[in-house]
Amino acid sequence: MARKLMHAVQYDSYGGGTAGLKHVEVPVPAPKKKEVLIKIEAASLNPIDWKIQKGMLRPLYPWKFPHVPAELSCLNYKADFLFCIESEALCTDVAGEVVEVGSGVENFKAGDKVVALLSDCTGGGLAEFAVAKESLTVPRPQEVSAAEGAGLPLAALTAHHVLTQCLGLKLDGMGPRKNVLVTAASGGVGHYAVQLAKLGNTHVTATCGARNMDFVKSLGADEVLDYKTPDGAALRSPSGQKYDVVIHGASGISWSTFEPNLNAKGKVIVLIPSASAMKTFALKKLTFSKKQMEPLLVVPKKGENLDYLVKLVKEGKIKTAIDSQYPLNKAEDAWAKSIDGHATGKILVQP
Numbered sequence: 001m002a003r004k005l006m007h008a009v010q011y012d013s014y015g016g017g018t019a020g021l022k023h024v025e026v027p028v029p030a031p032k033k034k035e036v037l038i039k040i041e042a043a044s045l046n047p048i049d050w051k052i053q054k055g056m057l058r059p060l061y062p063w064k065f066p067h068v069p070a071e072l073s074c075l076n077y078k079a080d081f082l083f084c085i086e087s088e089a090l091c092t093d094v095a096g097e098v099v100e101v102g103s104g105v106e107n108f109k110a111g112d113k114v115v116a117l118l119s120d121c122t123g124g125g126l127a128e129f130a131v132a133k134e135s136l137t138v139p140r141p142q143e144v145s146a147a148e149g150a151g152l153p154l155a156a157l158t159a160h161h162v163l164t165q166c167l168g169l170k171l172d173g174m175g176p177r178k179n180v181l182v183t184a185a186s187g188g189v190g191h192y193a194v195q196l197a198k199l200g201n202t203h204v205t206a207t208c209g210a211r212n213m214d215f216v217k218s219l220g221a222d223e224v225l226d227y228k229t230p231d232g233a234a235l236r237s238p239s240g241q242k243y244d245v246v247i248h249g250a251s252g253i254s255w256s257t258f259e260p261n262l263n264a265k266g267k268v269i270v271l272i273p274s275a276s277a278m279k280t281f282a283l284k285k286l287t288f289s290k291k292q293m294e295p296l297l298v299v300p301k302k303g304e305n306l307d308y309l310v311k312l313v314k315e316g317k318i319k320t321a322i323d324s325q326y327p328l329n330k331a332e333d334a335w336a337k338s339i340d341g342h343a344t345g346k347i348l349v350q351p
């Protein structure tokens with residue numbers, strides 16, 4: 001049976017930036033086995049969306065890697081998404097309402113409010129409807145707005161993964177005290193990282209621009225450094241802390257800046273894996289250095305973790321800061337805002 005048409009935003013080749021985005025009418029996708037169709041109420045952008053369009057991941061992923069289970073390392077590869085960039089504007093983080101379910105779906109029915117992480121392969125969040133796997137769809141309680149929910153998937157899962165898997169932090173406040181540095185703490189990942197880290201037994205130092213220092217303090221950071229000052233550029237903790245882990249979401253900071261600020265077994269988890277970060281990673285491994293730098297290439301996607309994060313928002317333990325919201329017919333403006341790199345919190349698009 002022919003499907004109704006919907007408004008969607010797509011691109012069909014690498015490059016082009018905002019000019020490469022096209023507004024199209026395409027059939028509403030049909031949910032297959034174990035999939036749900038969501039009427040999107042809000043989608044959030046991540047820098048990876050425009051980086052993929054720009055072709056920035058091509059040098060890193062020229063062939064299929066073997067799948068490495070997520071739990072084995074913080075250096076995670078997931079190769080399948082590299083070979084399926086076709087015509088969609090990749091945007092994977094959505095919140096909305098289930099309107100149709102595929103065969104075998106057990107946990108959702110039409111009318112359920114949800115948050116979902118869409119497939120890396122197809123994205124499809126810049127549209128009126130999108131299909132999500134049941135396993136990456138979680139209920140959204142009425143206390144969590146579509147905008148608050150849509151901000152979570154990739155950014156909060158990234159922060160959660162680094163803190164719990166790479167650092168081993170317990171988010172119930174138990175466990176040994178850890179010193180955490182979050183760079184770019186005002187951004188999508190960083191603002192969740194500060195809040196999640198403070199649920200554990202931590203001291204959090206954060207970097208951001210001068211205009212966002214009060215905002216980052218309000219998230220719970222114990223000390224905040226303006227990255228444009230000498231101490232901020234040197235990542236020097238005002239209270240002399242040495243870091244157990246750095247969640248590094250900024251760019252252009254070298255190992256020689258991190259090294260003196262790390263604890264004896266401190267780790268820098270690099271969210272933007274540059275060639276020099278890869279070189280440092282290899283060198284530190286080969287020389288059995290206790291201090292390490294690890295690039296985080298792809299975050300393992302787990303429905304139960306997304307469910308946990310939505311519950312934290314419901315309980316008021318974390319919040320989604322919204323930088324700006326755009327209607328779907330102005331998706332280019334949201335795209336440009338993300339490319340600009342100065343968001344405070346999350347950029348949202350609403351059909």
Ligand SMILES: NC(=O)c1ccc[n+]([C@@H]2O[C@H](COP(=O)([O-])OP(=O)(O)OC[C@H]3O[C@@H](n4cnc5c(N)ncnc54)[C@H](OP(=O)(O)O)[C@@H]3O)[C@@H](O)[C@H]2O)c1
Pocket residue numbers: 046047048051154155158183184185186187188189190207208209210212227249250251270271272296297298299338341342343344345
């Ligand atoms: N590896 C992975 O799996 C993974 C997952 C998620 C994200 N990422 C990457 O992580 C990076 C951060 O993501 P995001 O969503 O948080 O980005 P974002 O929201 O675009 O970050 C923007 C924020 O970063 C701040 N910032 C920029 N440079 C800074 C610096 N040198 N020091 C301190 N703050 C700085 C900006 O502050 P000002 O406006 O004041 O400059 C702005 O508030 C992106 O490159 C993204 O692609 C990787």
